[in-house]
Amino acid sequence: MKSIFALSCLIPTVFSAPASNSQKAYSRIPCQKGAIASCPHKTIIVSNNPSHKDYADFTSIQSAILSLPHDHSSATILIRAGNYTEQLNVTRPGPLTLLGETSNPLGASQNQVNVFWSAANNGTYPDNAFTSVLTVAPTQNASLTGAGPTGWPVPADTPFGNTNFRVYNVDFRNVFSEYSAGPALAVSVSYANTGFYYSGFYSYQDTVYVGKLGNSYFYSSIIAGQTDFLYGFGTAWLQSSSLQLRSCGGGVTAWKGSNTTYENKFGVYIVDSNVKAANSSIATKIDGKCALGRPWNSQHRSIFARTYEDASIISSGYINWFVNGVGRYEEGITLQAEFETYGPGWNKTGREAGGVDTVLNQTLWAEYDAPEKVFQYGYEDGRFGNVGWIDWKPWV
Ligand SMILES: *[C@@H]1O[C@H](CO)[C@@H](O)[C@H](O)[C@H]1NC(C)=O
Ligand SMILES: *[C@@H]1O[C@H](CO)[C@@H](O)[C@H](O)[C@H]1NC(C)=O
Ligand SMILES: *[C@@H]1O[C@H](CO)[C@@H](O)[C@H](O)[C@H]1NC(C)=O
Ligand SMILES: *[C@@H]1O[C@H](CO)[C@@H](O)[C@H](O)[C@H]1NC(C)=O
Ligand SMILES: *[C@@H]1O[C@H](CO)[C@@H](O)[C@H](O)[C@H]1NC(C)=O
Ligand SMILES: *[C@@H]1O[C@H](CO)[C@@H](O)[C@H](O)[C@H]1NC(C)=O
Numbered sequence: 388m389k390s391i392f393a394l395s396c397l398i399p400t401v402f403s404a405p406a407s408n409s410q411k412a413y414s415r416i417p418c419q420k421g422a423i424a425s426c427p428h429k430t431i432i433v434s435n436n437p438s439h440k441d442y443a444d445f446t447s448i449q450s451a452i453l454s455l456p457h458d459h460s461s462a463t464i465l466i467r468a469g470n471y472t473e474q475l476n477v478t479r480p481g482p483l484t485l486l487g488e489t490s491n492p493l494g495a496s497q498n499q500v501n502v503f504w505s506a507a508n509n510g511t512y513p514d515n516a517f518t519s520v521l522t523v524a525p526t527q528n529a530s531l532t533g534a535g536p537t538g539w540p541v542p543a544d545t546p547f548g549n550t551n552f553r554v555y556n557v558d559f560r561n562v563f564s565e566y567s568a569g570p571a572l573a574v575s576v577s578y579a580n581t582g583f584y585y586s587g588f589y590s591y592q593d594t595v596y597v598g599k600l601g602n603s604y605f606y607s608s609i610i611a612g613q614t615d616f617l618y619g620f621g622t623a624w625l626q627s628s629s630l631q632l633r634s635c636g637g638g639v640t641a642w643k644g645s646n647t648t649y650e651n652k653f654g655v656y657i658v659d660s661n662v663k664a665a666n667s668s669i670a671t672k673i674d675g676k677c678a679l680g681r682p683w684n685s686q687h688r689s690i691f692a693r694t695y696e697d698a699s700i701i702s703s704g705y706i707n708w709f710v711n712g713v714g715r716y717e718e719g720i721t722l723q724a725e726f727e728t729y730g731p732g733w734n735k736t737g738r739e740a741g742g743v744d745t746v747l748n749q750t751l752w753a754e755y756d757a758p759e760k761v762f763q764y765g766y767e768d769g770r771f772g773n774v775g776w777i778d779w780k781p782w783v
């Protein structure tokens with residue numbers, strides 16, 4: 388309440404902010420706490436609270452996104468606390484930051500901006516892409532999942548999408564059902580670089596889709612789901628984040644590898660994080676039952692590193708994926724790995740008995756152990772080190 392009051396008092400200053408403000412380094416934190424004068428120059432304000440109508444630029448987030456030019460200019464949108472029910476699509480190439488108003492900018496568990504959508508692909512849509520709360524992709528074609536080993540064929544003339552998209556303290560909730568009822572995405576990223584900080588992604592099936600040439604970095608964020616809730620073709624790195632098991636189904640990760648003319652490290656990396664039952668009542672039901680992942684195709688690549696696993700995890704760690712009696716796991720090709728994972732979910736004997744889980748040593752993990760070693764300029768020549776869009780110090 389206090390911060391809201393302070394916000395309204397400070398509103399006029401945003402209009403007189405000096406032009407040089409855009410050159411100054413700024414801290415997102417006072418801006419998100421309500422000190423509008425400290426927001427970047429030209430910050431667009433979204434609020435669906437009728438009492439803010441005199442200064443809010445837009446009442447929906449998507450209308451603010453659509454007001455931006457389709458070019459390489461930078462933009463910031465501050466979303467005032469509230470619940471918004473809308474689908475968000477970001478196609479523009481220029482840097483875009485979404486800031487959620489919050490009294491706690493250094494945590495994801497008390498976010499005050501929720502974006503809701505309710506859709507699952509239970510046969511009602513031509514593709515999973517249509518269900519997502521947030522989509523970051525240059526075109527609809529680029530965002531489609533498709534079927535078969537290589538998925539939807541993205542036309543060769545498709546441009547790269549957003550080069551530097553960031554979100555702080557926003558929760559994306561696909562609320563179609565409280566169980567797996569078909570793919571129901573909270574976020575979908577293709578041909579784009581995206582960073583999510585202190586944000587939340589809630590659904591039951593396929594919560595996070597990092598599609599073709601998608602790069603996503605998650606920091607101190609919460610991802611909740613039941614079935615295959617981290618899936619895709621691209622590269623995702625979850626740093627110091629929480630995976631919440633709302634039940635079991637499929638695996639936590641389900642990745643589809645691709646053949647490229649260059650070496651690729653497309654995959655999902657979960658580092659210094661935790662995988663736990665969403666709450667104590669579900670914990671008793673899923674004890675020893677949830678898999679870390681399963682191969683969407685044989686080139687699946689996922690690594691849980693230095694991550695805590697609670698007792699929900701099945702003794703084999705990962706599982707195979709059988710289709711018409713044929714397992715997709717291929718020894719030496721599929722990489723379903725762990726490095727220094729710990730907690731009651733870690734069972735060395737069980738991993739060995741299961742035979743589909745690779746325990747990496749330091750040398751093998753060193754090939755992947757930093758974001759710059761896995762994020763690449765896939766759209767160009769596959770060079771590694773595509774990390775200029777990552778906020779390494781999101782706490783300042
Ligand atoms: C917003 O949604 C959350 C989560 O569903 C709910 O707890 C809260 O009451 C809602 N707030 C408003 C103002 O409707
Ligand atoms: C999909 O879900 C909707 C809403 O729950 C339901 O009405 C419909 O029958 C479902 N369709 C299928 C094919 O299950
Ligand atoms: C966002 O993209 C989805 C999938 O392409 C589409 O169904 C939806 O209409 C789009 N929504 C907006 C607001 O552009
Ligand atoms: C989408 O891709 C398909 C197959 O590559 C192509 O036939 C179609 O024209 C594309 N649609 C658009 C709008 O580009
Ligand atoms: C625990 O989590 C499950 C799965 O999301 C949910 O259905 C249930 O309502 C939650 N229970 C409590 C007590 O929060
Ligand atoms: C990649 O190439 C290998 C070897 O030719 C082939 O077996 C596999 O099916 C290909 N995978 C994809 C996803 O195209």
Ligand SMILES: *[C@@H]1O[C@H](CO)[C@@H](O)[C@H](O)[C@H]1NC(C)=O
Binds near residue numbers: 675702734736737738
């Ligand atoms: C570990 O896995 C082995 C082999 O599957 C199993 O016999 C044992 O009960 C498991 N231990 C725990 C604590 O779950």
Ligand SMILES: *[C@@H]1O[C@H](CO)[C@@H](O)[C@H](O)[C@H]1NC(C)=O
Binds near residue numbers: 749751
């Ligand atoms: C790490 O594991 C690989 C593959 O098993 C092995 O070749 C290598 O010698 C190991 N390195 C160390 C330092 O143990």
